[in-house]
Amino acid sequence: MALLEWTKEAFGTNVSKADEQHQQIFAMVNGLHESLGSGDRQAIGRQLDALIDYVAMHFKTEEDLMQAHGYPEFEAHKAEHDNLVQTCLDVQKKFHAGAIDITPETTTFVKDWLVKHIPNVDKHYGPFLNSKGIA
Ligand code: FE2
Ligand code: FE2
Numbered sequence: 001m002a003l004l005e006w007t008k009e010a011f012g013t014n015v016s017k018a019d020e021q022h023q024q025i026f027a028m029v030n031g032l033h034e035s036l037g038s039g040d041r042q043a044i045g046r047q048l049d050a051l052i053d054y055v056a057m058h059f060k061t062e063e064d065l066m067q068a069h070g071y072p073e074f075e076a077h078k079a080e081h082d083n084l085v086q087t088c089l090d091v092q093k094k095f096h097a098g099a100i101d102i103t104p105e106t107t108t109f110v111k112d113w114l115v116k117h118i119p120n121v122d123k124h125y126g127p128f129l130n131s132k133g134i135a
Contacts, residue, residue, distance in 0.1 A: 002030045003108070003111050004111055004114065006023045013118070013122050026114075028050065032102070041101075052092055056085060063077075065125070066129075069132045071129075073125070080121055
């Protein structure tokens with residue numbers, strides 16, 4: 001079974017661009033998680049790098065939307081993003097230096113972050129952005 005499964009009920013923000021990107025992130029985390037047993041460090045590294053790049057792009061999409069429309073919770077939301085990015089960059093650096101491996105604990109940490117952040121933090125911008133004509 002996949003590590004993460006996107007459903008509208010649990011994860012829908014009612015902002016289509018965010019929902020599409022969240023589904024892509026889930027697919028990439030699942031792919032990374034499933035490749036861990038292969039022992040192919042190069043393939044794992046490529047998926048890790050692609051995931052981190054995509055997540056950074058996604059955070060920028062959300063931040064640009066929130067900022068463009070004067071979202072009042074922007075700063076607190078961005079702080080959560082910055083926190084995860086910092087952790088990811090640290091893991092990425094250590095992985096490529098050969099100091100650590102990516103393990104199921106790593107992908108589960110990302111999963112836990114997403115299943116908290118999307119319903120509790122991302123979903124809050126839905127009604128606000130909808131009221132600004134963003135759907
Ligand atoms: Fe998000
Ligand atoms: Fe977010």
